[in-house]
Amino acid sequence: MSDAVDVAVIGAGPAGMAAAAELAERGVGVRVYDEQASPGGQVFRSIEKVTEQRPADLHTLGEQYARGLRDVRRFRQSAVSYVPGAAVWELDGSSPQEVRLGLLHDNRAATVRARHALIATGAMERPTPFPGWTLPGVMSTGAAQTLLKESGLVPEGRVVLAGSGPLLYLFASQMLQSGCVPVCILDTTTRMSLTALAVLAPAAVHALPELRRGMRWLQRIRDSSIEHIHRVTGLQAIGGERLQTIRFRQRRRWLEVSADLLLVHDGVIPNTWLAMSAGCEHYWHTRQQCWHPRIQANGVSSHERISIAGDAGGIVGGDLACIRARLAALHVAHSLGAATRVEVQEAQNAAHSGTRKLVALRHFLDGYYVPAAAFQLPEDDDTLVCRCEEITVAQIKAVAALGCTGPNQGKAFTRCGMGPCMGRECGITVSRLLDNHHKLGMQETGYFRIRPPVKPITVGQLADLE
Numbered sequence: 027m028s029d030a031v032d033v034a035v036i037g038a039g040p041a042g043m044a045a046a047a048e049l050a051e052r053g054v055g056v057r058v059y060d061e062q063a064s065p066g067g068q069v070f071r072s073i074e075k076v077t078e079q080r081p082a083d084l085h086t087l088g089e090q091y092a093r094g095l096r097d098v099r100r101f102r103q104s105a106v107s108y109v110p111g112a113a114v115w116e117l118d119g120s121s122p123q124e125v126r127l128g129l130l131h132d133n134r135a136a137t138v139r140a141r142h143a144l145i146a147t148g149a150m151e152r153p154t155p156f157p158g159w160t161l162p163g164v165m166s167t168g169a170a171q172t173l174l175k176e177s178g179l180v181p182e183g184r185v186v187l188a189g190s191g192p193l194l195y196l197f198a199s200q201m202l203q204s205g206c207v208p209v210c211i212l213d214t215t216t217r218m219s220l221t222a223l224a225v226l227a228p229a230a231v232h233a234l235p236e237l238r239r240g241m242r243w244l245q246r247i248r249d250s251s252i253e254h255i256h257r258v259t260g261l262q263a264i265g266g267e268r269l270q271t272i273r274f275r276q277r278r279r280w281l282e283v284s285a286d287l288l289l290v291h292d293g294v295i296p297n298t299w300l301a302m303s304a305g306c307e308h309y310w311h312t313r314q315q316c317w318h319p320r321i322q323a324n325g326v327s328s329h330e331r332i333s334i335a336g337d338a339g340g341i342v343g344g345d346l347a348c349i350r351a352r353l354a355a356l357h358v359a360h361s362l363g364a365a366t367r368v369e370v371q372e373a374q375n376a377a378h379s380g381t382r383k384l385v386a387l388r389h390f391l392d393g394y395y396v397p398a399a400a401f402q403l404p405e406d407d408d409t410l411v412c413r414c415e416e417i418t419v420a421q422i423k424a425v426a427a428l429g430c431t432g433p434n435q436g437k438a439f440t441r442c443g444m445g446p447c448m449g450r451e452c453g454i455t456v457s458r459l460l461d462n463h464h465k466l467g468m469q470e471t472g473y474f475r476i477r478p479p480v481k482p483i484t485v486g487q488l489a490d491l492e
C-alpha cells in the first residue's frame with residue numbers, strides 16, 4: 027500500500043516553503059519532499075548549518091542569504107510535514123483522481139498518492155559547452171557557490187570566472203568577501219540591447235533596491251584588483267591532465283591567461299524534468315531561451331492536478347517565486363475546498379504591485395544578460411555536446427545532415443542524452459544544433475522525451491518497492 031496526502035510539494039526552496047506554509051495555514055494536509063538535507067533551496071542552501079556552525083561565513087555570503095534564516099525558521103515552525111533527503115524520481119499523472127509520486131528516501135523506494143502535486147523544483151545552470159569544458163579544473167560557478175554554502179570551501183590558486191549573469195558577479199563578490207581574489211572575469215555580456223534599454227526605466231522605478239544590490243557587487247569588483255575583461259566571445263580551456271591555460275577572444279584578438287580553476291556561468295533555466303516526465307505541456311520561451319511548462323496565472327499546468335511554482339515554472343528569482351507560489355497554493359486550497367473564491371481574488375489583488383515591480387526587474391535582467399551565442403551554438407566542431415556519451419558538435423551536425431529533425435530521432439544514432447545526466451547537460455544544445463540545420467524553429471524541433479526515473483535509482487531499490 028502506498029502512503030497518501032492531500033498535497034505533495036516537491037522542493038523546499040523559497041517557492042516550495044511559501045506554498046506549503048500557505049496550504050498548512052488553511053488546514054490542508056501538505057507534505058514537502060526535498061532531496062537536500064535541510065530547507066532553503068539553492069538561494070538559502072545550508073542556512074541553518076552556516077548560522078549555527080560557521081557564523082563568520084554569513085558575512086561572506088551576504089545580507090540576502092542571512093535573511094533566509096527567517097523564512098526557513100517560519101517554515102520549520104509551521105504545521106507542514108517536511109521530508110528532507112527525499113528525491114522524487116517519478117510523478118505519474120495518468121489517473122484523473124490523483125497523482126502518484128515515486129520517492130527515494132533513506133535508500134528505499136516508496137510511492138505516495140496525492141490529490142494534488144505542486145512542483146517547486148527550482149532552476150539549474152544553463153549548460154555552457156565550449157572546447158575544454160570537461161577538463162578537470164573547469165566547473166560551473168553555481169557548483170563552486172554550493173561548496174561554499176555547504177562546506178565553507180573557497181577556491182584556491184589562480185581562479186578565473188567566465189560568462190555572464192547576476193550569479194557570476196554575486197559569487198565574485200562573495201569570493202572577495204572571503205579574501206579570495208579571482209585573477210579576472212571574462213565577461214561575455216553583450217552591449218545593452220534596445221530591448222533591455224526599453225525596460226531599464228520601469229525596472230529602475232519599481233525595483234531600485236534590487237538593482238542597487240547588483241550594482242554593489244559590481245562596485246566591489248571594480249574596487250578590487252580583479253581584471254574585468256568585457257566583450258569576450260570565444261572561450262577555450264586548455265591543458266593536459268587538467269586546466270592550465272584559458273584562451274579567449276576579445277573583439278578580434280585571441281588572448282591567454284593561465285589558471286588553476288575556471289568557473290563558468292551563463293544564467294539559469296527551469297528544472298523541468300519532473301513536469302516533462304509527467305506529460306505536462308512545455309513551450310520554447312524565446313526571451314529566456316529555454317523550455318517553460320505551460321502554466322496558467324494560477325500555477326496550474328496542462329494537467330489539472332499538477333501546479334508549478336517558482337523558478338521551475340520560468341525564471342523569476344526568489345522573491346517573485348514566493349509571491350507566485352503562495353497564489354498557486356491558494357488556488358490549490360480553493361480547488362480542495364479550503365479557500366473561497368473571494369480570498370483567492372483578494373490575495374491576487376494584494377500581490378499585484380509586488381509582482382509588477384519584480385516582473386519589471388526580471389524583464390530587464392532577461393534583456394541584459396542574454397545567453398552567449400558561443401555557448402548556444404559552439405563554433406568549434408570538436409566541442410563535446412554530450413559529456414556522458416562524449417558526442418561532439420560534428421556528430422550532431424552529421425546526424426542533422428542525415429535528415430534527423432528532432433533530438434529523439436538523433437538519440438538512436440548517437441546515444442546523446444542517454445547517459446547518467448539524462449540530457450540535462452546536452453538537451454538544449456542538441457535541439458539548437460538541429461534547429462540551426464533544419465530551421466524548423468525550437469518549438470517544432472522539440473526536446474528529449476523525458477521519462478522516469480528522473481533521479482538515479484538502482485534496480486534493487488525498484489525491486490524492493492512494495
Ligand SMILES: Cc1cc2nc3c(=O)[nH]c(=O)nc-3n(C[C@H](O)[C@H](O)[C@H](O)COP(=O)(O)OP(=O)(O)OC[C@H]3O[C@@H](n4cnc5c(N)ncnc54)[C@H](O)[C@@H]3O)c2cc1C
Pocket residue numbers: 036037038039040041042059060061062066067068069070112113114115146147148149150151168169171172193196294297300335336337338342343344347481
Ligand atoms: C546553483 C544555483 C545557485 C543559486 N544561487 C543563488 C543565490 O545565491 N542567490 C540568489 O538570489 N539566487 C540564486 N539562484 C537562483 C535561485 O535558485 C532562485 O532564484 C530561487 O531560489 C528560486 O526558488 P525556488 O524555490 O523556485 O527554487 P530552489 O531554491 O532552486 O529550490 C528547489 C528545491 O527543489 C529541490 N528539488 C529539485 N528537484 C527535486 C526532486 N526531483 N526531488 C526532490 N527535491 C528536488 C532542490 O533540492 C531544491 O531545494 C541560484 C540558482 C542556482 C541554479
